[in-house]
Amino acid sequence: MNRQPLRLAILEATRILEQAGVASPRNDAELIAAHVLGIDRGRLPLTPLVDPPVVESMRRVVEQRAKRVPLQHLTGWAALGDITVDVGAGVFVPRPETELLLEWGLKLLKGREYPVVVDLCTGSGALALAVARARPDAVVYAVDNDPTALAWARHNADARAEAGDTPVRLYSGDVTDPTVFAELDGLVDLVLCNPPYVPEGTEVPREVSDHDPPQAVFAPGGGLAVIRHVVGMAARLLKPGGGVAMEHDDTHGGAVPELLRARKVLTDVRDHQDLAGRARFATALRG
Ligand SMILES: C[S@@+](CC[C@H](N)C(=O)[O-])C[C@H]1O[C@@H](n2cnc3c(N)ncnc32)[C@H](O)[C@@H]1O
The missing domain is CATH 3.40.50.150 (Vaccinia Virus protein VP39)
Incomplete structure (x- = not known):
């Protein structure tokens, strides 16, 4: 499996959310990444590379957020x-x-x-x-x-x-x-x-x-x-x-x-x- 830079996945998510009119796209992209990975946001820099299924899961959640489903409904808390x-x-x-x-x-x-x-x-x-x-x-x-x-x-x-x-x-x-x-x-x-x-x-x-x-x-x-x-x-x-x-x-x-x-x-x-x-x-x- 080709591992991918998490940084790029977050950048892509930020771009999609920005285009969808989400108020704080970078914040939400990072919180979605943390949610999918099951880690605290502060630990994202310690996870430089992720597996393709993680990127795919992020994409699915970002798609929902781009439809303006509240972030908290997606993370659940x-x-x-x-x-x-x-x-x-x-x-x-x-x-x-x-x-x-x-x-x-x-x-x-x-x-x-x-x-x-x-x-x-x-x-x-x-x-x-x-x-x-x-x-x-x-x-x-x-x-x-x-x-x-x-x-x-x-x-x-x-x-x-x-x-x-x-x-x-x-x-x-x-x-x-x-x-x-x-x-x-x-x-x-x-x-x-x-x-x-x-x-x-x-x-x-x-x-x-x-x-x-x-x-x-x-x-x-x-x-x-x-x-x-x-x-x-x-x-x-x-x-x-x-x-x-x-x-x-x-x-x-x-x-x-x-x-x-x-x-x-x-x-x-x-x-x-x-x-x-x-x-x-x-x-x-x-x-
Ligand atoms: C803005 S939400 C606040 C919820 C929570 N306090 C918070 O800060 O997240 C307002 C809440 O008031 C409730 N509510 C609306 N009218 C009410 C009423 N007449 N009596 C009791 N609760 C009411 C709604 O069901 C809703 O849960």
């Missing part, structure tokens, strides 16, 4: 914090920018013992499970209203519990229902939420329109319908000194902080940018 979660059809793929929300939350929890944490709109369970990983003493609750998302969350929660993490408490519920988690009113240290927030009718990349569940991405009311309920829920769930962080559309850097400020019990309202400088999430503390 997405990372958040110190964990990975399995993802695929019917569940929202956790995004890198959500790391910032997680970091803010974990910072707030520093110095608090046995904190109570709630992840609203949990999807794959990524935020809840990343908190449980980082804070084994935390009691973490998570909720979603989509049975398919909850099945992924259950699968991921079982895998994390098997790996030794503190189990998260997973619930089926609608965050627009004012009775959800009523038993936790005034007891919660941290509310995290990455809700559906894209204004309906917004054009989104094909990876999103063809593969993320619409109810995970779009919200009525100019993108604010679910967020409005989450703000009310955070105000009732948080204990004094507790905090809420919620992701929002980059056009809502004014609107979401305004909704938070309208709640008298919430103080220290701030908006935060992502690494690209876009308004990305808002935070508040319970006074």
Whole structure:
């Protein structure tokens, strides 16, 4: 078998993905190579030559990615914090920018013992499970209203519990229902939420329109319908000194902080940018 330079296969993959309009072609080409080889991306330079079947497998995956199937659906996983979660059809793929929300939350929890944490709109369970990983003493609750998302969350929660993490408490519920988690009113240290927030009718990349569940991405009311309920829920769930962080559309850097400020019990309202400088999430503390 004529072994081939991996470098050339990655270059070819990058070219194909670039032509297909993929946003980060080199990144995806390298991650596909690592996935096919079953190694970490950092070890690619240690693999100068590969067998033809590896190149063929790469080609097949690149072909799918060129059709704009999300990279994470092809590899089967997405990372958040110190964990990975399995993802695929019917569940929202956790995004890198959500790391910032997680970091803010974990910072707030520093110095608090046995904190109570709630992840609203949990999807794959990524935020809840990343908190449980980082804070084994935390009691973490998570909720979603989509049975398919909850099945992924259950699968991921079982895998994390098997790996030794503190189990998260997973619930089926609608965050627009004012009775959800009523038993936790005034007891919660941290509310995290990455809700559906894209204004309906917004054009989104094909990876999103063809593969993320619409109810995970779009919200009525100019993108604010679910967020409005989450703000009310955070105000009732948080204990004094507790905090809420919620992701929002980059056009809502004014609107979401305004909704938070309208709640008298919430103080220290701030908006935060992502690494690209876009308004990305808002935070508040319970006074
Ligand atoms: C943007 S995804 C976020 C998933 C996960 N938190 C993450 O960051 O990867 C939004 C999630 O909210 C759920 N969702 C939408 N409307 C909801 C509602 N009214 N109540 C509960 N969950 C809802 C969707 O099913 C979806 O899983």
